[in-house]
Amino acid sequence: MLKYIVKRILQAIPLLLLITLICFTLINLAPYDAIDSITTPDMTKAEVEAKREAYGLNDPMIVQYGRWVGNILKGDFGYSLLSHTSIKYDLKIRIPATIKLVLPSYLSAYLLSIVLGLLAGSHKNKWQDKLIDGFCSVGISMPTFWFAMIVMYFLGYKFKIFPLMGMHTIGMEDSFADFMKHFVMPYIVLTVGFLPDLTRYVRGSTIGQLKEDYVIVQQAFGAKKTEILFKHVGRNVLIPLITKLGMALPMLVTGAVITETIFSWPGIGSYFVKAISAMDYPIVMSILVLSGTLVILGNLLSDVLYCLTDPRIKTIK
Incomplete structure (x- = not known):
């Protein structure tokens, strides 16, 4: 098992380098001068040239790429073209805010999908299955921005139950109750957005597991349907579902782009x-690198979790 995990980690390293190479190439092809991210408009031409020389922007591209990758490994993502603030500092503030919203939403959808998927799969083609599958069909086809605006209109504007935008009311940043009021609407939107795909995944796995021989054996021994479903089928359904946890890692950073924008x-x-609207390329590329890296790490985590939960994987060379 350890050999398999080490092998997967070594395979991930070239992919990480490829992501940085693609992003660096896009940065240099973009219609802007990189010096703009480290200078201010009131600097003279001589000061700008001094900055260019000090930051090595006159060096060959391969040298700049090596230095850029080195800075990323140290956590230095550069500066915003628009605000001239450190991107690293902005990410430190914004990543926790995204995690506070996305993580509870995904975990809620994850747990609900297990119950709904098992229920639908064990009642294939019956009214329970049709009802749950109908909900999933509507949820998958429904645009996130449309549902977010509907929730905002009814719960925020018409009935004024929750605040319309933001994460805190100004002056109440330390209030947990105020945070929860702002949290509820985007949480509902994200949970409903994550739930249909996960539910259908569990439903499909449940239907497949119910056809296995061990289910027939348990029925022959007189086991109750509920016991078979949650004790035996549920356990086997959860093994492939664990991979979804690893794949959800990128969502912790970029999984709520539309929802966060609508609810500010x-x-x-x-x-x-x-950053995209302002053509702030250093921020865009930093987030692309971060997102791409998380995709690879998510796949790696899925493989490791699968290896730990399924003994058959240990025999793979």
Whole structure:
């Protein structure tokens, strides 16, 4: 098992380097001068040239790439073209805000999908299955921004139950109750957005497991349907579902771009959209590198979790 995990880690390293190479190439092809991210408009030409020389922007591209990758490994993502603030500092503030929103939403959808998927799969083609599958069909086809605006209109504007935008009321940043009021609407939108795909995944796995021989054996021994479903089928359904946890890792950073933008949630999503609108390339590329890296790490985590939960994987060379 250890050999398998080490092998997967070694395979991930070239992919990480490829992501940085693609992003660096896009940065240099973009129609802007990199010196703009480290200078201010009131600097003279001589000062700008001094900065260019000091930061090595006159060096060959391969040298700049090596230095850029080195800076990323040290956590230095550069500076915003628009605000001239450190991207690293902005990410430190915004990533926790995104995680506070996305993580509870995904875990809620994850747990609900297990119950709904098992229920639908064990009642294939019956009214329970049709009802749950109908909900999933509507959820998958429904645009996130449309549902977010509907929730905002009814719960925020018409009935004034929750605040419309933001993460805190100004002056109440330390209030947990105020945070929860702002949290509820985007939480509902994200949970409903994550739930249909996960539910269908569990439903399909449940239907497949119910056809296995061990289910027939348990029925022959007189086991109750509920016991078979949750004690035996559920356990086997959870093994492939664990891979979904690893694949969800990138969502912790970029999984709520639309929702955060609509609700003005101060996370990575709204930060990313504003950077695109302002053509703030250092921020865009930093988030792309971060997102791509998390995709690879998510796949790696899925493989490791699968290896730990399924003994058959240990025999793979």
